[in-house]
Amino acid sequence: MSDEPSAPVAADGGAAAAAAPPSLLQGAAAIEPGEASEVVLARLAQACPSALARAAEQTSKRAARAQALEGFLRERFGVEPDPSNGGPLVPAERHFELARALKEELGYKLYVTVCASHWPAQKTKTGEDPEHFELATVLRTLGSGTHQACWRVRIAADVAVVDSLVPLFAGADWQEREQFDLLGVRFRGHPDLRRLMLPDEWEGHPLRKDYAIDTRCVPWR
Amino acid sequence: MASTAAVSSKARASSTEASLTPTRAFVPDPYLDLATYAAAADLLTLSLGPQHPSTHGVFRVVLYLDGELIVKAVPHVGYLHRGVEKLCEKLSYSNVTPILDKNDYVAPMCNEQAANMVFEQLLGVEVPLRAKFVRTLLAELQRIASHLLWLGTFAMDLGGALGGGTSVFMYCFRERELILDLFEELTGCRFHYNTHCIGGNRHDIPAGYPALVHQSLDLIEARLLEYLGMLEHPIFRDRTRGVGTVDAELALELGLTGPLLRASGIDHDLRRDAPYHVYDLLDVNVICDDGGDCYARYKVRLQEIAESIRLSRLLIDNLPAGPICSTKPLSGVTQFKITSGQAYVAIESPRGELGTWLIAGGKGMNPYRMKLRPPSLHALAAVPYLFPRHTLSDAVAILGSLDPIMGEADR
Amino acid sequence: MSKPPDESERNYEHPLYDYMLRVPGLDVAVTSIDQLLTWGATHSLWIFPMATSCCGIEFMAAAASRVDLDRMGAMIRGTPRQCDVMVVAGTITVKMAPRVKRLWDQMPEPKWCVAMGSCAISGDFYRDIYSVVPGIDTAIPVDVYIPGCPPNPETVMAGLLRLQDKVRLRRAGLPVPSDERPEVHDRTIVPTIGRYEDRKRRGGADPISEAQLESARRLLVRGFPMPEGIDAAATPVAPAKEEPKL
Numbered sequence: 086m087s088d089e090p091s092a093p094v095a096a097d098g099g100a101a102a103a104a105a106p107p108s109l110l111q112g113a114a115a116i117e118p119g120e121a122s123e124v125v126l127a128r129l130a131q132a133c134p135s136a137l138a139r140a141a142e143q144t145s146k147r148a149a150r151a152q153a154l155e156g157f158l159r160e161r162f163g164v165e166p167d168p169s170n171g172g173p174l175v176p177a178e179r180h181f182e183l184a185r186a187l188k189e190e191l192g193y194k195l196y197v198t199v200c201a202s203h204w205p206a207q208k209t210k211t212g213e214d215p216e217h218f219e220l221a222t223v224l225r226t227l228g229s230g231t232h233q234a235c236w237r238v239r240i241a242a243d244v245a246v247v248d249s250l251v252p253l254f255a256g257a258d259w260q261e262r263e264q265f266d267l268l269g270v271r272f273r274g275h276p277d278l279r280r281l282m283l284p285d286e287w288e289g290h291p292l293r294k295d296y297a298i299d300t301r302c303v304p305w306r
Numbered sequence: 307m308a309s310t311a312a313v314s315s316k317a318r319a320s321s322t323e324a325s326l327t328p329t330r331a332f333v334p335d336p337y338l339d340l341a342t343y344a345a346a347a348d349l350l351t352l353s354l355g356p357q358h359p360s361t362h363g364v365f366r367v368v369l370y371l372d373g374e375l376i377v378k379a380v381p382h383v384g385y386l387h388r389g390v391e392k393l394c395e396k397l398s399y400s401n402v403t404p405i406l407d408k409n410d411y412v413a414p415m416c417n418e419q420a421a422n423m424v425f426e427q428l429l430g431v432e433v434p435l436r437a438k439f440v441r442t443l444l445a446e447l448q449r450i451a452s453h454l455l456w457l458g459t460f461a462m463d464l465g466g467a468l469g470g471g472t473s474v475f476m477y478c479f480r481e482r483e484l485i486l487d488l489f490e491e492l493t494g495c496r497f498h499y500n501t502h503c504i505g506g507n508r509h510d511i512p513a514g515y516p517a518l519v520h521q522s523l524d525l526i527e528a529r530l531l532e533y534l535g536m537l538e539h540p541i542f543r544d545r546t547r548g549v550g551t552v553d554a555e556l557a558l559e560l561g562l563t564g565p566l567l568r569a570s571g572i573d574h575d576l577r578r579d580a581p582y583h584v585y586d587l588l589d590v591n592v593i594c595d596d597g598g599d600c601y602a603r604y605k606v607r608l609q610e611i612a613e614s615i616r617l618s619r620l621l622i623d624n625l626p627a628g629p630i631c632s633t634k635p636l637s638g639v640t641q642f643k644i645t646s647g648q649a650y651v652a653i654e655s656p657r658g659e660l661g662t663w664l665i666a667g668g669k670g671m672n673p674y675r676m677k678l679r680p681p682s683l684h685a686l687a688a689v690p691y692l693f694p695r696h697t698l699s700d701a702v703a704i705l706g707s708l709d710p711i712m713g714e715a716d717r
Numbered sequence: 718m719s720k721p722p723d724e725s726e727r728n729y730e731h732p733l734y735d736y737m738l739r740v741p742g743l744d745v746a747v748t749s750i751d752q753l754l755t756w757g758a759t760h761s762l763w764i765f766p767m768a769t770s771c772c773g774i775e776f777m778a779a780a781a782s783r784v785d786l787d788r789m790g791a792m793i794r795g796t797p798r799q800c801d802v803m804v805v806a807g808t809i810t811v812k813m814a815p816r817v818k819r820l821w822d823q824m825p826e827p828k829w830c831v832a833m834g835s836c837a838i839s840g841d842f843y844r845d846i847y848s849v850v851p852g853i854d855t856a857i858p859v860d861v862y863i864p865g866c867p868p869n870p871e872t873v874m875a876g877l878l879r880l881q882d883k884v885r886l887r888r889a890g891l892p893v894p895s896d897e898r899p900e901v902h903d904r905t906i907v908p909t910i911g912r913y914e915d916r917k918r919r920g921g922a923d924p925i926s927e928a929q930l931e932s933a934r935r936l937l938v939r940g941f942p943m944p945e946g947i948d949a950a951a952t953p954v955a956p957a958k959e960e961p962k963l
Contacts, residue, residue: 117513117514117516118627119628122626128624140581171649172648197661198677223661230580254561256687277337281383292391298396363773388810455774
């Protein structure tokens with residue numbers, strides 16, 4: 086099966102390759118067997134001698150950074166880490182302060198992403214949870230043992246305003262414009278808050294939960 | 307046209323106002339008020355795109371030109387905004403993968419991996435060792451194909467300097483087809499593979515596949531030298547050296563990642579620094595360059611192809627036995643349920659850090675909110691900083707060197 | 718393209734054509750010249766690639782070294798004013814559609830349009846999304862549909878051969894069959910604006926195209942207002958549109 090001569094990876098003309106039927110994928114038996122994982126790992130360790138040691142070093146570095154971040158958040162901001170939800174919930178008025186502290190004191194210099202989400206009003210066990218937005222931000226340290234810092238901010242829907250991070254990271258400009266465009270969260274201090282993806286005349290913010298996915302768009306639908 | 311433009315750009319640059327003199331420390335103001343500009347009345351407004359052969363898809367940038375020099379550039383994106391994030395909220399977890407194939411259509415494998423890794427993290431599903439090896443192999447092969455496509459289109463952007471421009475494009479596509487053939491052999495598709503699923507891969511490596519991989523990689527490696535012969539050329543160097551320089555500080559400010567960040571001299575690569583799959587078993591050589599200009603980006607990408615070839619060989623030679631998937635993807639639609647939790651997982655795609663922020667919630671059958679972190683959008687956000695003080699022809703070279711994929715940037 | 722061409726539609730031929738027909742004894746020569754012209758028109762289709770997304774990459778692959786559309790005389794040109802064929806390859810969004818329409822209007826007659834890939838045909842996969850146009854045939858008339866997601870380069874070539882057949886028929890003054898849109902899933906949204914060449918939706922003397930022209934014109938100005946004379950509520954829409962089950 087595997088020795089079929091008409092292996093379709095032909096360096097010459099495409100017509101021959103297109104005409105030849107797939108020769109290797111027929112039948113369930115034709116699977117590359119592979120070797121025992123111990124053999125493979127031992128051989129790879131020989132081929133890449135420094136890899137495992139470096140990975141271990143990075144893991145410990147990352148753990149140290151995570152610990153430092155936890156301590157920092159607990160001390161300065163009084164929040165507990167919440168790894169199952171990506172990061173802790175920080176008061177919205179300290180959003181900018183936290184970003185600046187992370188950038189300038191802890192070395193989280195790379196602006197990764199921002200993600201806003203819309204939560205309509207819903208009834209919970211403890212009572213009514215009003216409509217609100219959540220804004221998650223991710224920063225990252227550079228180089229060996231890189232660690233990402235995530236935190237979330239809760240924004241009331243009637244205000245829907247949060248501090249912009251553009252004064253700290255120029256890359257936040259378009260990311261925040263996109264969140265404004267798709268969710269309607271406004272950013273205080275943003276130099277140029279316009280729609281990014283949709284035309285300027287567009288009505289509504291598509292990623293809100295109350296926006297139907299097939300909303301009419303004249304004249305096509 | 308190309309070479310004369312390069313010459314005249316240097317001639318012009320020396321004779322204009324001090325604020326436009328190219329110096330390392332000067333960072334253009336993207337929010338420049340044109341009314342304050344001295345020669346505002348004489349500015350020419352030029353709209354480049356959204357349908358233009360050199361914009362790599364549907365990207366539009368409005369240029370304000372003083373003579374041939376760009377004073378201000380205002381980019382517009384969103385011409386390919388397909389609402390992928392909204393669509394993902396309507397789909398079950400196992401159905402998200404094929405949508406993300408269409409997202410970054412030059413590197414679909416990496417998109418599939420980015421999404422499935424975050425699902426696996428929240429579900430707590432283990433991936434078998436063999437599947438991890440296969441994923442790493444596919445990601446590296448995809449990197450070769452993606453960089454080859456970039457090289458071809460970049461050479462075409464530089465146009466007349468390179469023998470009509472299309473020669474390098476033709477050669478690069480010849481080699482890219484070899485990689486696509488490998489993928490087609492494995493998955494049945496040229497692209498939009500849908501081969502990753504939660505817990506592993508759908509398609510196992512067929513018998514005889516390693517020989518095919520070696521054959522293709524040998525060919526590509528031999529032909530990489532041909533590219534050097536075609537591209538290491540005074541005109542090519544003149545048009546790329548010192549053009550579109552991003553220093554390390556600006557690159558970090560803008561959130562550039564991947565080859566763009568490494569070409570600015572920052573030694574950062576998620577494959578080595580935050581290893582996923584089996585990258586912790588491999589010696590990944592991170593290729594950096596201090597230049598920060600188009601030429602540095604070209605060098606970094608070309609060397610990354612060579613590095614990916616080396617890693618791919620290592621992986622296909624050491625394929626462990628065992629299951630390819632820990633769930634059962636082929637026996638009908640497997641329904642996964644995640645009721646709560648949020649996570650951000652990132653991988654190193656050919657264009658940089660490709661991450662997914664997933665919020666699970668609601669009934670748990672589909673994502674509550676999925677945010678993709680597209681490296682291309684960050685790269686395009688650099689345009690207002692890079693274009694000013696360059697000529698129009700340099701702008702095309704800079705845009706090409708950023709390697710934007712609009713499907714990914716607009717989503 | 719929908720109707721068999723009558724005398725008035727012959728005007729796209731060479732200006733001397735009608736005159737030459739009237740000169741006695743020239744018909745033999747004209748036939749030969751006509752054959753030559755037809756051969757030329759068929760094998761020098763210059764393509765304007767309206768490449769927006771994934772299909773654009775596959776179209777590039779079709780034009781590149783392995784499949785090489787050039788050997789069929791199809792050349793890729795970056796300007797609409799020199800092209801005969803527009804290949805719409807990729808998803809067309811509401812923001813992009815007016816631009817496509819404008820570029821189409823800039824192409825000289827005779828011109829053809831190829832919808833490549835399911836997104837350009839019906840917006841498939843993204844058809845339910847707020848910002849996606851459900852098929853480019855709502856904005857410009859399509860002559861050949863190439864199905865696939867994305868179509869292989871070989872399929873693109875097959876589509877081009879089909880287009881060449883159509884060009885031959887049109888040159889000969891014979892009726893050109895209009896291509897049916899490939900069948901898509903029942904759940905596909907029926908756009909409020911009609912499709913060109915959609916027989917099921919056509920009532921009487923093509924009421925759609927006027928509205929389409931008007932809408933495309935309106936879209937070019939800011940604001941996306943509903944064209945006058947079209948009542949969105951009265952236009953036939955898809956029966957009982959529920960939440961799409963994806």
